[in-house]
Amino acid sequence: MPGFETWGAEERKELQDVLDNGILMRYGFDGPRKGIWKAVDLEKEICKTFGTKYAQLVSSGTAALTTALSALGVGYGDEVITPSFTFVASFEAVISVGATPVLVDVDDTLTLNPEAVRKAITPKTKCIMPVHMCGSMADLDALKEICKEFNLVLLEDACQSIGGTYKGQQLGSIGDAGTFSFDFVKTMTCGEGGVVMTNREDVYIKSDGYSDHGHDHKGVDRGADLHPFVGYNFRISELHAAVGLAQIRKLPQFLATQKKHHTQLKNILSQVPEVSFRRIPDPQGDSHTFLSWFLPTEEQTRAVVAKLKEQGILAGNFYWYDNNWHYIRKWDHLKQGITLNALSPEHKAAVIAQANKEFKASDAIMGRCISTAISLTWTEQLIEEKGSKLVAVIREVLGS
Ligand SMILES: *Cc1c(COP(=O)(O)O)cnc(C)c1O
Numbered sequence: 001m002p003g004f005e006t007w008g009a010e011e012r013k014e015l016q017d018v019l020d021n022g023i024l025m026r027y028g029f030d031g032p033r034k035g036i037w038k039a040v041d042l043e044k045e046i047c048k049t050f051g052t053k054y055a056q057l058v059s060s061g062t063a064a065l066t067t068a069l070s071a072l073g074v075g076y077g078d079e080v081i082t083p084s085f086t087f088v089a090s091f092e093a094v095i096s097v098g099a100t101p102v103l104v105d106v107d108d109t110l111t112l113n114p115e116a117v118r119k120a121i122t123p124k125t126k127c128i129m130p131v132h133m134c135g136s137m138a139d140l141d142a143l144k145e146i147c148k149e150f151n152l153v154l155l156e157d158a159c160q161s162i163g164g165t166y167k168g169q170q171l172g173s174i175g176d177a178g179t180f181s182f183d184f185v186k187t188m189t190c191g192e193g194g195v196v197m198t199n200r201e202d203v204y205i206k207s208d209g210y211s212d213h214g215h216d217h218k219g220v221d222r223g224a225d226l227h228p229f230v231g232y233n234f235r236i237s238e239l240h241a242a243v244g245l246a247q248i249r250k251l252p253q254f255l256a257t258q259k260k261h262h263t264q265l266k267n268i269l270s271q272v273p274e275v276s277f278r279r280i281p282d283p284q285g286d287s288h289t290f291l292s293w294f295l296p297t298e299e300q301t302r303a304v305v306a307k308l309k310e311q312g313i314l315a316g317n318f319y320w321y322d323n324n325w326h327y328i329r330k331w332d333h334l335k336q337g338i339t340l341n342a343l344s345p346e347h348k349a350a351v352i353a354q355a356n357k358e359f360k361a362s363d364a365i366m367g368r369c370i371s372t373a374i375s376l377t378w379t380e381q382l383i384e385e386k387g388s389k390l391v392a393v394i395r396e397v398l399g400s
Contacts, residue, residue, distance in 0.1 A: 003188040003247045003254055005376045010250065014038065014242035024238050026057075027212065028222045039241035043195075045248050050170040052178075052197040054204035057241060058211045061159040061181020063234035064194035065093035068177040069127070071196070071206035072153045074099050078126035080155075083112045084328040084362040085320060086131040089181075090157055091334060095343070099126070100350040103328060105361040108279045110134060110292060110369070113361065114142035121146070127153045132161035132171050134371050135187075135258075135289030139281045140166050140174055155179070159194070162187040163255045164287035171285070172197050177207075182244055187258075187289055188251050190244035193236050211235060254376060255287060261374045261383055262288035268387030269293055272394050278369075290318075290371040295394070298367035303397045305370065313389055316373045321366045328359055
């Protein structure tokens with residue numbers, strides 16, 4: 001997944017342009033910047049690459065989710081349906097706009113189970129936020145259908161699936177809005193950064209203003225801009241955008257390499273008949289950042305994880321079920337509703353109630369799942385070695 005593995009001359013060249021003119025801010029300074037507009041260039045490149053009308057760069061993927069939720073009008077009293085398996089940023093963003101994250105079970109796609117989503121809808125539901133986890137996608141047709149039926153907005157958290165597609169359309173370009181993260185470990189990186197993508201002009205204009213203190217950006221004088229609504233500062237800097245510009249040009253190469261490495265590793269693991277793989281709603285559209293696989297039982301999976309650890313080869317293999325940051329089981333701060341800023345009593349109670357539901361269907365999936373991160377730097381021989389070691393450990397545990 002990580003574009004940082006390819007850091008090189010391309011990134012340094014884009015950065016040098018910014019260092020040479022010294023204008024590190026994306027807005028204003030039209031004269032001194034001598035025609036260097038890295039954030040604007042990257043936004044154009046994002047629209048072209050991912051097929052959206054608009055793109056608003058921001059300072060992180062979390063900021064992108066917060067901005068998109070605000071631009072979609074999600075706030076006080078609203079419920080946002082989001083999966084039990086995701087990075088904490090998803091629910092952080094929902095809580096930060098005053099809405100309640102309604103956590104819902106995932107299925108063997110490792111993303112929202114559409115039937116569970118349907119059951120979670122209440123009169124307060126405003127938005128469905130699927131998270132395209134670990135490089136692959138949610139069942140978007142089913143979710144779009146539900147959104148239509150109940151008049152909900154669809155916000156794709158595509159932070160982990162840059163370059164993945166669903167039925168020929170780019171992930172992140174399909175909902176009312178979609179977000180990417182360009183943090184340091186994502187498929188392409190800005191160091192830190194994120195983007196809101198949308199085809200809706202209203203959502204774009206609001207995202208543009210919201211992420212820069214409410215500036216309407218209509219004139220050439222920032223000081224004379226109007227502020228039609230209250231915003232915040234989620235701006236990206238020119239330095240970060242410069243890095244992203246170099247990275248997005250390499251993205252086709254990243255994706256091709258990921259696919260090649262993923263395919264080789266999957267072929268090796270497929271030798272073990274007890275190993276099954278994540279279901280992918282559109283297999284053509286996998287971005288191949290992770291190979292996610294299952295063993296028949298949780299005990300066997302735990303035993304494999306323990307053996308990998310013992311042999312010092314666990315790195316790069318993620319057992320999300322025990323992970324503090326990606327699965328409901330360990331989100332104690334959420335379960336207890338611990339925030340630094342006081343929430344309204346009703347909001348706090350709703351957050352706590354949601355986080356303390358049972359997630360038996362998710363547990364049954366996640367307890368048996370291991371995701372192997374695909375590196376861009378692997379060689380064919382290294383994959384062969386890694387794969388053989390994994391197979392040996394799995395066979396030893398299964399006694400097969
Ligand atoms: C990384 C990530 C985010 C947040 O991105 P940051 O840029 O780190 O704030 C949001 N959602 C998911 C699923 C992510 O993996």
